[in-house]
Structure formats: structure tokens, C-alpha cells
Amino acid sequence: MPGRLIYLVGPSGAGKDSLIEAARQPLAQLGCDVVRRVITRSAEAMGEDAHGVSADEFERLEQQGAFALCWRANGLAYGIPLEIDEWLASGRNVLVNGSRAYLEQARQRYPDLLAVLLTVDINVLRRRLTERGRESAAQIEARLKRSDLFSAGNEPRQGGAVFFLDNSGELSGTLERFLELLSAEGISAAQDRT
Numbered sequence: 001m002p003g004r005l006i007y008l009v010g011p012s013g014a015g016k017d018s019l020i021e022a023a024r025q026p027l028a029q030l031g032c033d034v035v036r037r038v039i040t041r042s043a044e045a046m047g048e049d050a051h052g053v054s055a056d057e058f059e060r061l062e063q064q065g066a067f068a069l070c071w072r073a074n075g076l077a078y079g080i081p082l083e084i085d086e087w088l089a090s091g092r093n094v095l096v097n098g099s100r101a102y103l104e105q106a107r108q109r110y111p112d113l114l115a116v117l118l119t120v121d122i123n124v125l126r127r128r129l130t131e132r133g134r135e136s137a138a139q140i141e142a143r144l145k146r147s148d149l150f151s152a153g154n155e156p157r158q159g160g161a162v163f164f165l166d167n168s169g170e171l172s173g174t175l176e177r178f179l180e181l182l183s184a185e186g187i188s189a190a191q192d193r194t
Helices: 016-029 055-063 084-089 100-109 122-132 137-151 171-184
Strands: 005-009 032-034 067-073 076-081 093-097 114-119 162-166
Touching (some): 016 032
């Protein structure tokens, strides 16, 4: 039986990278590979375990069909390596750090994907974005407005359910709820699924 794509999305500052890192070992026990994204900015600048490439290199990879999924957002290009199709076909579950705006396109390619939206209280999000110091106050406010629109359900989501997971509190609690959600959705070790 093929594996399932877990498509984690959320606004910048919601804690996706922290959740992915905290979940890495428990996910491995569930037969879940965590995808290393290709991004047109260095991994050091991203705060995630990403493969940084130049814009020209990204274009070359995209033209060669190296990505199962790719999108552009906030002046950057993001790619999910094509090898995830092999992982899924072999029965492995796959977690990707996705894009909210690209969810419907991802669902068209992977109809059974499990969409998880990591949310955070607007005041907590504002504080996190301000503390990391990567954006201006105007850029932060624009991100907060976009996050609020998506969380309220005002962006189109035609293809299926989106599970909301609040990360306003302690990461350990979010991790526990995330793993409970995966279990409830049938995400289990590859050899246990029939």
C-alpha cells in the first residue's frame, strides 16, 4: 500500500521548522521521511534543513523535472524533490513543509494528502516574527494579515479537509497533538499498514 503525503503548512513564525525537528525521530518510527526542500536562499538563512540553490540552478532543476512540487512565494522558489514519489510508492509516509497557497495544486497530484495547518495566536506570531528580526514592521503586518485570512477560511480550499493544529503554547504539547492526529489518520509504520 502506498504511503501518505503529510502536507504541513502555516505562516512564517508559526513554528513549522521547530515542529518538524521535534517530530523527526517519532516520524522515523512511523516510516515517515522528512523531505529536505530546495530553496533559492541558503539553508543558513532559512533556519531549516533546506538545500539552498541559486535562482538559475533552481530554474535548471525545474526544467529537468527534478521536483514533484514547486512554487514561488515571498520572492523565493521552493521545490520538493521528485524522489518523494518513490518513497510514497514503496509505502513510506512523507512529510513536506508546504505552501498554503499551493495546497490545492498539491492535492491534485496527491489526492490523499493529509493537510495540516499550524496556527498560532496572532499576538504570539507577531512577537515571534519581530524577535527573529528578518522583516520590517510593514512586512510582518502583511504576513499577519495573510495568515489571518487563511486561518479564517477565506482562501479557497476546494479539495478536502485541512486539520488545524495550534502552536501558541509549548512545542511539546503541539508535538503530542500532531502525533495523535497522525495516528487518528492511520499514519503508522509502513510494515504495519495493509
